[in-house]
Amino acid sequence: MKCNEFVELVTAYLEDQLPADQRSEFEEHLSLCPGCERYLVQFRTTISLLGQLPEESITGPARTHLLDAFAEWGSGGAADVSDP
Amino acid sequence: MASGTRPGSEDPPDDTRAPGSTPFAESELVERLRAGDETAFSELVERLHPAMVRLALTRVRSRAVAEEVAQDAWLGLLRGIETFEGRSSLRSWLFRIVTNRAISTGLKERAHLPVEDGELEHRDGRFSQDGWWVTPPTHWADEVIDRITAPALAGRVHEAIAELPPGQRAVVTLRDVEGLTSAEVCAILDISEGNQRVLLHRARTRIRAALEQEVIP
Numbered sequence: 001m002k003c004n005e006f007v008e009l010v011t012a013y014l015e016d017q018l019p020a021d022q023r024s025e026f027e028e029h030l031s032l033c034p035g036c037e038r039y040l041v042q043f044r045t046t047i048s049l050l051g052q053l054p055e056e057s058i059t060g061p062a063r064t065h066l067l068d069a070f071a072e073w074g075s076g077g078a079a080d081v082s083d084p
Numbered sequence: 085m086a087s088g089t090r091p092g093s094e095d096p097p098d099d100t101r102a103p104g105s106t107p108f109a110e111s112e113l114v115e116r117l118r119a120g121d122e123t124a125f126s127e128l129v130e131r132l133h134p135a136m137v138r139l140a141l142t143r144v145r146s147r148a149v150a151e152e153v154a155q156d157a158w159l160g161l162l163r164g165i166e167t168f169e170g171r172s173s174l175r176s177w178l179f180r181i182v183t184n185r186a187i188s189t190g191l192k193e194r195a196h197l198p199v200e201d202g203e204l205e206h207r208d209g210r211f212s213q214d215g216w217w218v219t220p221p222t223h224w225a226d227e228v229i230d231r232i233t234a235p236a237l238a239g240r241v242h243e244a245i246a247e248l249p250p251g252q253r254a255v256v257t258l259r260d261v262e263g264l265t266s267a268e269v270c271a272i273l274d275i276s277e278g279n280q281r282v283l284l285h286r287a288r289t290r291i292r293a294a295l296e297q298e299v300i301p
Contacts (some may be wrong), residue, residue: 003216
């Protein structure tokens, strides 16, 4: 396996979707190639960072609109909450 | 995720997310919503609405329209909560409503964006003709991870996500940012497992490259 093939298989490897023979080749390459090893670490770091992004906030008007709609729905006005 | 994680363990069940997006006891939440508990609704809206807007933005052009689609999906939740049977998680169900509405809205505004994306950008010069690294990745110092909390780096990651083609953006947002499973994402976006993986891989590849540029100026 070459480096340019390795980098295309990283997600499939992480999802455990590689056929056994390809997975062995992948792991063999990984054990021999510091560049690809670093690439895999960076890929995992990227995934981990994506999972830790600070959450965005809902806008004030959207919040108000939705809470109003909920109050209306809760008071039996569900019929008024209709498709535009 | 620790860098030593083995394959397969990368796809946690829906209830092992990091703090800040910990799932709720779902049946209890559904009961509270049915009973008209505003706190329950409000908490759910705070947590999921921004992601719903982002998801809608993969199918419609403007943020204002995406905002409408997401708000409309909440009204759909209220209409349907009585009959919600819990075959999917509440979150998956909401994202599915968003996707359906965004698709029909996107079609109406003639801005429908297909899930298929163009070719992966080529890392010119990264590999030799034989396929080996010309410029191997360099080590990322630990402070990279610490810096993600810095608004600038988080902003750069958000930018990198925003620059992705729509299909990649939808998949990486749901899988990696929101932490859904691949099965859930396939159901929400109505795509195959294989297609999902290709889109996810391309998205992660581009975001890694963006981070690399940020880390090594």
